Amino acid sequence: MNRLKELRKKNGINQKDLALKLGITQQALSYYENGKRNLSNSLLNTLADFYGVSVPYLQGATYCKKCGNYFFEEDHYVFCPYCGISLEEKTYINRCLDCGTVFFFDAPNYCPLCGGQRFE
Structure with missing residues (x-):
């Protein structure tokens, strides 16, 4: 748990x-800090309260x-898997609801692959 050590040192x-x-x-x-043991739920709550x-x-x-x-970056996300915001550049992406193609927000108002106009 790298955040434990990070928060402890930061404070x-x-x-x-x-x-x-x-x-x-x-x-x-x-x-706990080195990931050799898992924190109990009560200790997790105590530490979360302690650090705010x-x-x-x-x-x-x-x-x-x-x-x-919240999401875990185990899959090395570049974009939030829920809304599509870039985690690095803070740009947005669209996902075409017709074909599933993902493209940047500043693209035309249609899907560049299928021409669909329904996005999420």
């Missing part, structure tokens, strides 16, 4: 102090500011 907390606050050993915290973040964010999910969905 200027060392492993020993955070482990004491959580009631766990420093070694256990190290295992959501549980999905803490688990490594990406939050899409346009549509409000």
Whole structure:
């Protein structure tokens, strides 16, 4: 869980102090941060509250500011799989509902492959 270490360091907390606050050993915290152990739901909630973040964010999910969905980038998404916003350039894409072709928002108002005019 890279976000655990990232958030801890960003907040200027060392492993020993955070482990004491959580009631766990420093070694256990190290295992959680390095992905060698999975956090329990209660510990996930405690850490999310402590850092002021959501549980999905803490688990490594990406939050899409346009549509409000969380998703995991295991498939190396370049675009949000829900709304089509580019995660890097903040441009939008369309998906043709007739043929499924994906193209950029600034393309003509018809699908360049099939000519369809229904998009999502």
